[in-house]
Amino acid sequence: MSDAPLLEVENLQKSFGGITAVDGVSFELEAGKVTGLIGPNGAGKTTTFNLVSGFYKPDAGTIRFKGTDTQTLMRPAPVEQGVWASASAGFLGLIGAASGRVTYGVSPDVLAGGAVAGAAVGVGLYVGQNAINNRRGAYKHSRPFRLARQGMVRTFQITRELTEMTVLENLLLAPPDQTGEGPLNAIVRRGTIAEEEAQFRERAEEIIELLELDHLRDEEAGNLSGGQRKLLELGRVLMLDPDLVMLDEPVAGVNPALTDRIMEAITSMRDEGYGFCIVEHEMDVIMSLSDKIIAMAEGQKMAEGPPEEVQQDEQVLESYLGG
Amino acid sequence: MAVVSDVIISLGVLATFYGLLALGMNIKYGFTGLLDFGHVGFYLVGAYTAALLVIEPDAGGPDTVYVVGLDLPWIVAVLVATVLAGVVGVFVALPTLRLREDYLAITVLGIAAIFQRIVQAESWLVNGPDALRGYTPPLIDLFPVTGGSPVGAAVMAVAGGAIWAGSTWALGRAMELEFDAGTGPGVTVAGRLHAVVTFGTDRLIGFENYRGGALVAGAIAAVVGGVLSFAAQDGFLAWAVVVSVFTWLVAFVWLTRYSSGFDAVDYLTTFALGAAYMGALAPMFFLETFQLWVPLTGLAFAVVIGVTVYLYSNWQRFAARPFGYGLFTGLWFGFIWYIPLQILSDVAAANWPSVASSIFGNVVWVLSLSGDVPEIGYPRFKLFLFGTLLLVALYLSELTIDSPFGRVLRAIRNDERVVNSLGKDPFMYKIMSMAIGSALAGLAGALAAMHFQVLVFTMFAPRVTFIALLMLFLGGVGNNRAMVVGAFLFWAFQTATTQLSGFVAPGLRENIQAFRFVVMGVLFLLLLYYRPQGLMGERAAAEAGSE
Amino acid sequence: MIALGAIGLAMVYSIAEVPNFAHGDLLMMGAYTALLINTPGAVPLLDNLAEGAQEPTTAGLAVLFVLGTGATLGMFYALGGGEALRGSWWPVDAPDAVAVVVHLLAAAVVGVVSSLGATSFLAAMVFSGVVLAALAPIQERYVFRKFRQRDVSLAMMLVVSLAVAFVLRFGVQTIFGGTTRSYEIQSTVEVFGAEIKVAIVKFIDVYVSSSGVLVQITDPAEDVMLFNNLWSWPVFAVVLLASLAVGYAGYRYRLGTRAILGPYLLGTILALATFFAGALVLGASVSAPESALVDSRVRLSVLRLFIILLAIGMMGALHAALRATKLGKAMRATSDNRDLAQVRGINVDQVTMGVWVIAGLYAGIGGTALGFLFGALTITLGFFLLLPMFAAVILGGITIYGALLGSYVVGLSMEVGLFATGLDATYRVPMAFVVLILVLIAKPEGLTG
Structure with a gap:
């Protein structure tokens, strides 16, 4: 690996229906550091967050994670392209067979000929459309899960725990590439799955203990308090062992005791080498946690630097008081 | 004399393949949250595929025209129909799964309607608007079987043995649960019965291995039943009585479990x-x-x-x-x-032999006693066959759903974006879910083709999807085993009302049959309102309730 | 014709937030309800009160009167309870007494029309409209609102509406049985002493050839040429340009900003009016050309023409109601954002009821018209329409005006698609869906959404 920063964002832009939410933001994040993203409401923090984590598609600008462009990462894989190509081939093949029938009546040759012709047109159309898309750099599907597989995992501002599943199940869901995630494996390779499950379970138990959620292990996540949910989300992220953790307001609406616990967890993880990017309104929390602060206002970066410095920045103070 | 066990048997046959249909729906909606209003489309694909694979090639007669008849064995047809329906499911899913849930529902409904129209309009394909006939169910020539013949002995050995094994397993399970409760084996009713029906082998094998013990007991029962049946018709009859009584006993044991605490x-x-x-x-x-x-x-x-x-x-x-x-x-x-209702008129007329034979006929459900000679008719064989397939499908579905795969599916139902943020592609999982659910619908269709033998496009109206949904909500959303219960309840209602409509003047029968759908619709609404999770609820809850 | 149903569906979908699978069956109910007036003798229970298929007794007429009056009052009541009867939904403020009297009068008129006009097709249409307008809100009140209060998901709402559809469809079948029915239509109507054969089909032939556009209307029954007009290309172009100019002028220099007629609509109407006026004046009479580029023949009877005009009129009325009445404004607000509307003091529940009233009214009238157009009433009538209707609504992005656009796209594509591929008429409905699927693949949010 080079010395390139974990995440580089350059000149990021995004607008919604004429309103520019993020307007040319650039910054860098480093591994083993906590970076705080602050700003008044409507400053474009959450939008930036969604852009970086791949849930929105930027209008302009580049995001490089571990030196790779994330938009490239989220392009469809060859396998997927194959699936879509064969799907359109099949679909148009059917149409071809049908139109062959309509025009020339029913005979095996006509049906087969129509199907082959239709399939050829289907593949052609798909490849053509793909070529055009490639040139324009436009993709219909956003694939945030690819980023997660590369080691960038996020949480949500309004916690999105899986309410109908237990705390343990929530955690067990997270590990990547589980053998048992293939439906056939679920039937054929039950031994391997059981072994894996045991490992994951062990790890999950460790995390549950770390987060002091043990008494809630078999509780449905829907019954947890707001703060416990935040902890659970954090735990789920840990199961993935990511390089960069993106937290969207991890302590909003959480009681002080739990806040301390969450902060402890973040600090100890940072010391283990995880990189963090945190959006947070609680100034005390973010200032004491962060190694670096990026202040945003009206879609633009206003200040960047160590917490003490940013705290003194006049512009920042003004935007907070004014907003 | 009125022997109504035949009615129950035919109800059971319907419930098995509709249970499979509901099972497919459950994979899609119950676990993954995909509301597939076009479920019937895959049922259609399965049914017609199976039929075309099994029937003989088109003889060129003027009445029936179809594209191909392959004259293949039924098992191949069932497998191909299942796989093909799954593949079609994938193709339908690819463009539609990206849509919002209500658009998805309507679009797939439209696709199912297109399937139906194709079958109706393309007369060269499967005989157009007319019925496709000619499906000969497997082994139908052998039935009905009686004792004293090699065929009868074989059927009794296989079916009797399997039923025996299944019942013994159920008994062992009950015993295990009681053992958990601390009573110890052998002293409860279930334990004593278990010792008898395993022919004492449970002492050798050990109670905790009741699964293996059930297999051994089944094998012994197969041999005994086969020998008895081969020896004489009376042996056949006697063994059928034993098997029937055994199943009743197991049913009682389980019922007492459910009624524990009843006074x-x-x-x-x-x-x-x-x-x-x-x-x-x-x-x-x-x-x-x-x-x-x-x-x-x-x-x-x-x-x-x-x-x-x-x-x-x-x-x-x-x-x-x-x-x-x-x-x-x-x-x-x-x-x-x-029982009582069937003997009511005979009792009133003091026709005691008839009363006795009614009771006997209904108790010994393994045999059909409506004819002159006690026999195993084709419907019973069909129930056995379908039931086995249903159990296999159920078992495999349970394995799939209990695995991490099932966990991802449930996570998608809960919140797709979480799954996405955790590095898993929800789209692929939804496709797989559609494939599995559609394949199950295809299997149900293949069995339906075997059951009805005649296929008409009207059998695949969107109503079928509604029925599958009803079964889903009757049983319990996200509960595979409840699908069988839902299917059984639905067909019990249907059978009961069909029996009742016999009391109505023929001219009004159609109105009554429509009316029962009204009743069903109202019941469905009430169910959705008061118990949206279904009668049995999700599996975890159901288990907590019964164990 | 899909449009009439689609409007109702779109309104319910966007404002009441119910993707209503029962809407097709509502249309079907409308068609069957009209039977009560049209052929009372063929309706179970009511047949005891009739002497022949179309000869109800006095008692039967009395029943119809009561039903008609009651349904009208029920309809008004559903618009907003007792308040509505006192005129709360009117665009102008009127004294309570006036409103009550007007409502009662309206109810009485409908009752009289239903009873005295019995067996006439138009009376049947009116009757069916009000009955459905009174019945549809009941669905909302007792089913959908309950579920909405539970905050169920959209998917659940779909399942619920499917169940309602089931109840409606088989409810009708329970009463009417499974046999196919049809209306009895008198073939002639006397208007001002002149006898007009309303049900007789006229042929309208349009030829496009090198010499111009020729329109001929013939009456095949008597083999009489009723109308014969040729527009040579220059004339045609002049008329076309003139209408465009007038339309644009209407749009540009509109007289004041009227609320009901938006600028676009005004322009379009003016343009069309100019086009037809100019076309009539400038035409010349010739015989049919030997070779035409396009010749098409439309079969039209006076009654069909009437139905088409009625549909256009109803759309216009709805447009006016949405723009001008308080209820209409509230509906548009609710459609935009239900919660926001509630916060702003709009009684969302009441608005929703109003939506169902309109949906029911349109379903009743539309259903009757459909029953006539199809020639035969079957239980599945509604279901086959449901799919194109949904296609239209989704294409239109679940807005009322979008649904109109979507209806025409779907209706056209069904016909053009069938024509182009040469497939069976069985594929009419699938064609709508192929269009829908293609559009959704390209643009998952719908056309206008």
Whole structure:
């Protein structure tokens, strides 16, 4: 690996229906550091967050994670392209067979000929459309899960725990590439799955203990308090062992005791080498946690630097008081 | 003499493949949250594929035209139909899964409608708007079988052995649960019965290995049944009685588990309720005039339902165990119909031999006693075959759903974006879910083709999807085993109302048959409102309730 | 014709937030309800009160009167309870007494029309409209609102509406049985002493050839040429340009900003009016050309023409109601954002009821018209329409005006698609869906959404 920063964002832009939410933001994040993203409401923090984590598609600008462009990462894989190509081939093949029938009546040759012709047109159309898309750099599907597989995992501002599943199940869901995630494996390779499950379970138990959620292990996540949910989300992220953790307001609406616990967890993880990017309104929390602060206002970066410095920045103070 | 075990058997056959259909729906909607209103489309694909693979090539007659007849064995047809329906499911899913859930539902409904129209309009494909005939079900020439012949012996050996093994397993399971409760093996009714039906082998194998013991017992039973049946017709009959009685006993053991904590008052109340529901139908039997019994029956039903609701909301016993009360009321209702009602007229006429044969015929359900000679008819074989396939499918579905794969599916139902943020592609999982669900629908279709032997496009109306959904909500959303219960309840209702419509003047029968769909729709609405998770709820909850 | 149904569906979908699978069956109910007036003798229960298929007795007429009056009052009541009867939904403020009297009068008129006009097709249409307008809100009140209060998901709402559809469809079948029915239509109507054969089909031939556009209307029954007009290309172009100019002028220099007629609509109407006026004046009479580029023949009877005009009129009325009445404004607000509307003091529940009233009214009238157009009433009539209707609504992005656009796209594509591929008429409905699927693949949010 080079010395390139974990995440580089350059000149990021995004607008919604004429309103520019993020307007040319650039910054860098480093591994083993906590970076705080602050700003008044409507400053474009959450939008930036969604852009970086791949849930929105930027209008302009580049995001490089571990030196790779994330938009490239989220392009469809060859396998997927194959699936879509064969799907359109099949679909148009059917149409071809049908139109062959309509025009020339029913005979095996006509049906087969129509199907082959239709399939050829289907593949052609798909490849053509793909070529055009490639040139324009436009993709219909956003694939945030690819980023997660590369080691960038996020949480949500309004916690999105899986309410109908237990705390343990929530955690067990997270590990990547589980053998048992293939439906056939679920039937054929039950031994391997059981072994894996045991490992994951062990790890999950460790995390549950770390987060002091043990008494809630078999509780449905829907019954947890707001703060416990935040902890659970954090735990789920840990199961993935990511390089960069993106937290969207991890302590909003959480009681002080739990806040301390969450902060402890973040600090100890940072010391283990995880990189963090945190959006947070609680100034005390973010200032004491962060190694670096990026202040945003009206879609633009206003200040960047160590917490003490940013705290003194006049512009920042003004935007907070004014907003 | 009225032997109604045949009715139950045919009900069971319908329930098996509709159960499979509902199972497919459950994978899609129950676990993954994909509301597939086009479920019937895959059922159609499965049915016609299976039929075309099995029937003989088109002879070129003027009445029937179809594209191809491959004359393949049924098992190949079933497999191909299942796989093909799954593949079609993937193709349908690819463009539609990206849509919003309501758009998805409507679009797939449209696709199913297109399938139906293709079958209807393309006369060269599967005989157009007319029926596709010619499906010969497997081994139908062998049936009915009786004792004293190699075929009869073989059938009794296989079917009897399998039923024996299954029942022994169920018994062993009950025993294990009791053992957990600390009673120890062998001293409970289940334990003693288990010792008998395993021919004592359970002492050798060990109680904890009751699964293996069931297989051994089944094998022994197969040999015994085969030998007895081969020896003589009487042996065949006798063994059928033994097997039937055994299954009844196992049913009782399980029922006592469900009724644990019931005392005489509970039994009496549920019996009274069951009898009251049956009694509410009485005006129908005794009054000839249509204008008279319709309001009377309606009134009686209103009263009984009112009483039930009142008891449920005001009586501690009922409110504490609605599940047990509901179950037993239904059972008593069924029981009254199954035995006492069938012998009522004979008892009144003091025709005792007929009474006895009625009871005997209904108890010994393994054999059909409607003919001159006790025999195993084709419907029973079909039930056995379908039931086995259903159990296999159920087992595999349970394995799939219990695995991490099932966990991802449930996570998608909960919140797709979480799954996405955790590095898993929800789209691929939804595709797989659609494939599995559609394949199950295809399997159901293949069995339906075997069952009906004649396929018409009207059989694949969107109504079927609605029925599958109804079964889903009846049983329990996200509960595979409940699908069988839902299918059985639905067909029990259908069978009961079909029996009842026999009392109505033929001219009005159509109206009555429409009316029962109205009733069903209203019940469905009530169910959705008061118990949206289904009667049995999700599996975890159901297990907590029964164990 | 899909449009009439689609409007109702779109309104319910966007404002009441119910993707209503029962809407097709509502249309079907409308068609069957019209039977009560049209052929009372063929309706179960009511047949005891009739002497022949179309000869109800006095008692039968009395029943129809009561039903008609009651349904009208029920309809008004559903618009907003007792308040509505006192005129709360009117665009102008009127004294309570006036409103009550007007409502009662309206109810009485409908009652009289239903009873005295019995067996006439138009009376049947009116009757069916009000009955459905009174019945549809009941669905909302007792089913959908309950579920909405539970905050169920959209998917659940779909399942619920499917169940309602089931109840409606088989409810009708329970009463009417499974046999196919049809209306009895008198073939002639006397208007001002002149006898007009309303049900007789006229042929309208349009030829496009090198010499111009020729329109001929013939009466095949008597083999008489009723109208014969040729527009040579220059004339045609002049008329076309003139209408465009007038339309644009209407749009540009509109007289004041009227609320009901938006600028676009005004322009379009003016343009069309100019086009037809100019076309009539400038035409010349010739015989049919030997070779035409396009010749098409439309079969039209006076009654069909009437139905088409009625549909256009109803759309216009709805447009006016949405723009001008308080209820209409509230509906548009609710459609935009239900919660916001509630916060702003709009009684969302009442608005929703109003939506169902309109949906029911349109379903009743539309259903009757459909029953006539199809020639035969079957239980599945509604279901086959449901799919194109949904296609239209989704294409239109679940807005009322979008649904109109979507209806025409779907209707056209069904016909053009069938024509182009040469497939069976069985594929009419699938064609709508192919269009829908293609559009959704390209643009998952719908056309206008």
